[in-house]
Amino acid sequence: AMSSEAEWELWYWPLAGRGEFVRLMFEEAGVAYKEVNDPQPLTDKFKGQSKVGWPVFAVPMIKKGDFELGQTGTVCRYLGKQFGLFPASEADQFRADQLCTTVMDYIAEGRLAFHGKNHYETYYNQQEFTQPYIDYFIANRIPKFLPHFEATLRYNNVDKPESADSLYCFGNSLTYVDLCLLHVLRATESQFPDAWKANISSYPLLARFKQQMESRPRLKAYFASARCRPFEGNSMM
Ligand SMILES: N[C@@H](CCC(=O)N[C@@H](CS)C(=O)NCC(=O)O)C(=O)O
Structure with missing residues (x-):
């Protein structure tokens, strides 16, 4: 839900990016939030001109009253x-922290793979230089992260029947980590469609998890709405 009456603000650029992790929290919880996307407040807060308030290094940032929080x-x-x-138990709270x-x-x-020469300059100025980093990420890193995520789902769902309709x-x-995981799966599918297709059949729990999560009514409505911005297509963001 998004509303101009909202108590919560999300400060981010008007694109998916890392802000999308935060949007999923509000959307799934059904909590109203207001986007602050205008360059002026963002520039004032993050380009060193503002000495007001708790220092936050970079967007995304949330704000409610004078409580501001980043990372x-x-x-x-x-x-x-x-x-x-x-999660309920302390052990799971810290495991969730690890996974997040x-x-x-x-x-x-x-993201870095798309910015191999200059981490801060646009991908489009370093496409050729950075391609080997992208290739390396596809060949070596996606096939390391995805099985790790699959193993996490397997660990928690080992006793559930094949047909279980709720994998967490x-x-x-x-929990919030399910939403974070969903977002990176969607980002991987969008940015690396070929690698995704080649890998995903090896990870049946991830495939089911993604499908189940995307069919949750609030998320489904959000993904179909104009509030959900498309991926930029230049770094999983
Ligand atoms: N580790 C931080 C990274 C934040 C970050 O790099 N944000 C980008 C936008 S997605 C940014 O504003 N960078 C500006 C800067 O670092 O100066 C997080 O996950 O929030």
Whole structure:
């Protein structure tokens, strides 16, 4: 849900990017949020002119009143806890933290592969130079991360029947990490369609998980809506 009355703000550029992890938290929880996409406040806050408020290094940032919080994984953990999308036991809370951090590593590595020469300059100025890094990521890193995610689902769902219609990373209910994992699976499919097709049949739980998650009513409605921006197509973002 998005609303101009919302208490929560999401500060991010008007594109999918890392902001999408955060949007999924609000959308699945059905909590209203307002996007702050205008260059001016973002520039003021993040290009060093603003000395006001808690320092946040980069977007995405959430804001409610004067509470501001950055770092995508931290934001997702925080909103997960606020919205009841949080594992029950302390052991699972820290395991969820581990998995969320690995998901963020994956997207960061994928992004870097598209920016091999200059991490901060557009992909389109370094396409030829960076292609070997992309090839390496496809050949060696996707086939390391995806089986890790598959193994995580297997660990939690080993006792469930083949037909179980709810696969989660922890216990028997949805947590913020399921949403984070869904997002990187969607990003992988979108950015690397050939590698995705070549790999996914080896990971049946991931395939089922993605399908189940995408059919959750709120997520399904969100993905079909104009609020959901397409991937940029230049770094899993
Ligand atoms: N580890 C941070 C990375 C944040 C990040 O790099 N954000 C990008 C946009 S997706 C940005 O604003 N970078 C500007 C900068 O680092 O100066 C996170 O996951 O939130």
